[in-house]
Amino acid sequence: MKTTTNNNIVISSIGFNSAMGTDISDFFNCSMDSFSSSVTIENHDPQNFLKPKGQRFLNKATLVYCNTAFQAIHNRELIRYIEKTPERVGLYDGTELANLEDCFLFDLTAKNQGPDRVSPMKAPSTIANAAASQMAIQSGIKGPNFSVCAGMAGSLQAVDIACLHLKQGIIDYGVIASTEVRNQYQQVIQNNRQKKSQELGVSMILERAESLEKDNKRPLAGIAMLHSETYTDHPDYFEAYLYEMLAPVIQSYDLDIIIVSGGASTLNSNRFESFLHDHKHSLKILYPENNFGDLDNAGGMLGIAYAISVFNGLQPYKTNKMYILVLSIDPSGIIIYTIIEKK
Incomplete structure (x- = not known):
């Protein structure tokens, strides 16, 4: 049992990407018919935040994580702060299943087609697809870097860890993101679900209220x-x-x-x-x-x-x-x- 009381921690920015676009208000106000007609994200980085080199080795969960994290960072205008004190910004990934896609496909290919059919790039790709770590490479952030394994509670657990680090003075800003992608692994475990979700990613910036006030901004x-x-x-x-x-x-x-x-x-x-x-x-x-x-x-x-x-x-x-x-x-x-x- 663990309780974290946060008297002055606020949400200052949100990033979002889905099969329906990057406006979270439009997403919330869509009808169920709209959701059923569009499931997969076709453009994982519409703002071109990510460096083009090496993208083909990254899975969709990593790409969407990085895109939404960059959205939140730009909405909060944190780039200058990251450049000045990169060690005071933390990255937190609340997506347990994302990198299992690589392991699942590796195992499936090796079993069904033989080990000689497994790409030699599979192992380094799996390492690169640790989403929060890839975001650190893309953004230059050097603070705490966490991937949370807590299933459906994962994204709130990631928020909890970021809040704890803010309370302890380890970081000044926490960048938290979580994704939903429809890869083969998740299709298997979702077979008995009545309501299958579309692909999406959501991110948030957490910080202390005083740092936001210093920049004359209001919290969400x-x-x-x-x-x-x-x-x-x-x-x-x-x-x-x-x-x-x-x-x-x-x-x-x-x-x-x-x-x-x-x-x-x-x-x-x-x-x-x-x-x-x-x-x-x-x-x-x-x-x-x-x-x-x-x-x-x-x-x-x-x-x-x-x-x-x-x-x-x-x-x-x-x-x-x-x-x-x-x-x-x-x-x-x-x-x-x-x-x-x-x-």
Whole structure:
């Protein structure tokens, strides 16, 4: 069990790429028919941020990670800071499955066609496809570099690590990104999914509020706190355990919306909402994945962006409260939530 309280950490910038383009507001406002008609990202780097040399050896998850990270960096105008103090910027990848694509194809080719059919470039390509490390090469960032393996809770875990490094004074800026790509490996594990998501990448810049104020900029939102724990056993339903975990924070914060994004398919929503209703909590539970599809990695960060969209009045669901709770769950039992603060 781990709780991180962040009194002055804010989100200053967002980057986004999807099969429908790079405008996250347009993405949130699209109909389900639009999502089903377009699944794969055709242009992984429309702004030409990435160096052209060696791109053919990089998989799509790495390319999309780098593109969205660069978007957030440019939106926040961080290039000059990176050039001056590259060791004070951290990179965090909340995508567990991305590089398994290379290992999966390597193994599949060797087994079905023989080891002589495996490209000698496969091993160095796999190393180059560590997305956060490739971003460090592309951008010159020299701070902490993390890839998080936490399944559907991965993107929020990456946010959590960046917040911890900001609190400890290790970094001044955290660049966090997570991606969804439809490679052969993920197609295999998604065969039983009812709502398959399209390809996308989302990134954020986290920093201390004072550094943003110094540049006369306003935050998109604040991160009030994060909490994570692992569900192992409970005498009742998982949803009962989840309610018991969330009840104290629901009572402590001024909120009326919970966004379940990342692992929503693992939750019995009717049972969970009945627990809330039985205990007299007047809350609206939102499930963005019902529209956007089941997300393997980026659900938590997409949920944060969705919360910001709600605060800005861009969604049908309105709130006059100061906080929204964003929750991600992995089938392995990892549970993580964050409290997003309106700024």
